Amino acid sequence: IILLMVFPKIKSNISDISSYTGSKEKYPMFIARVQAGFPSPGDDYVEKNLDLNELLIKNPSATFFVKVEGDSMVNAGINSGDTLVVDKAVEAKDKSVVIAHINGELTVKRIWIAKGKVFLNPENEEFSPIEITEETDFDIWGVVTYVIHKV
Secondary structure (H helix, E strand, O other), rough: OHHHHHHOOOOOOEEEEOOOOOOOOOOEEEEOOOOOOOOOOOOOOEEEEEEEHHOOOOOOOHHEEEEOOOOOHHHHHOOOOOOEEOOOOOOOOOOOOOEEOOOOOOEEEEEEEEEOOOEEEOOOOOOOEEEEOOOEEEEEEEEEEEEEOOO
């Protein structure tokens, strides 16, 4: 209840936490790049097989996935329903997008360090930054490395 009075815009926006299970499935990777402008002649051959583990997972034992709920990070390209790839082995730095545990709730925000203070900033002007003080129950669960969403 105190949390809601101090930070009225905070709601848990993380759901469905999953750990990495280590699939070895590989998918075709075409050598030709796809044009976002005018189409170019296509190449009909596969360069190699794409291993999504190689592409998305750098530290398998430290990687987990979370599903996003809410719209506090839409201007960072993170939408409700997206799946985030989170790496606990990556060091959180200024401006990293992180999964944070704050006063008993999980949230995804961009960390900002300014004038010796730490803030969790949303990427939506309808939400307010959260200042982390000595009284705040706070820790970082991991750094978001990829966002997966449907088009």
